[in-house]
Amino acid sequence: MNERLAGKVVLITGGANGLDGQLMGFGGAFARTAAREGASVVITDVDEKNGQLTASQIEDSGSKALFARLDVTKSAEWQAAILVAQDAYGRLDVLVNNAGILAAFDVEHTSEEDWERVLAVHATGAFLGTKYVAPVMRQTGGGSIVNISSIAAMVGNPSSTAYATAKGAIRSFTKSAAIQLAGDGIRVNSLHPGFADTPFTVDSLGDPAVLKRRLSGIPMGRLATAQEVANAILFLASDESSYVTGAELVVDGGCLAQ
């Protein structure tokens, strides 16, 4: 079977949780998927320990992977990580803006610091990544940018005000970037996962009462796995989605269909 990302270079933010035998995040699961599908993978994160380990496990399995530290809120770190990717692999075809943090407070209990921090990681992170990656992708005739948003971008959220706002910013940023970069062959899409079993949700969904409430709102009656979200990222990253840009792909077990 043909490899679906053969010859492509992929940079993933927040990709550290991809350790063999452990609960994976979307970025970590996609790093492994991309490597299996023939890509050279640049895993980035602020979690240097797990990021290095994930990259070396992928290398040990015979694929090309490396880790670069990247705090997505820092312009200089973006530029350095992109240089690392270019030096190692010569090009950059796919960017997955996946890094994320949560602040689970309603409007009145959200501090100004939390508001700024959450918007910085999600919205500013996706903006800076797109800004610095676009000229590099243009050099080789195009690329694909996949912005990990959430179903929280699409409906009101009872508790995670800053998070839902930041995911909404990613959703609309995606459309502006898509129309501005379409002429350069750069596609930009947003992906909207529902509730998934990852290190990100271990604390909240580890509470049986919260889990029961969540499951009751999911028509498929279960959480997503990181691999199921990675499979959707793969479609948007690969040339199989060559006519898809500015689109929203919902992966939520039917939550928003109700």
Ligand SMILES: NC(=O)c1ccc[n+]([C@@H]2O[C@H](COP(=O)([O-])OP(=O)(O)OC[C@H]3O[C@@H](n4cnc5c(N)ncnc54)[C@H](O)[C@@H]3O)[C@@H](O)[C@H]2O)c1
């Ligand atoms: N798990 C879910 O149910 C769910 C649902 C919808 C959307 N999401 C989104 O998916 C994305 C990935 O989350 P996940 O569930 O796979 O968990 P995850 O914990 O594996 O991913 C988040 C990663 O982001 C990294 N990170 C945090 N701040 C950073 C920064 N400033 N710079 C770079 N990296 C940083 C963390 O170290 C972590 O590795 C997040 O954007 C999250 O909001 C998750």
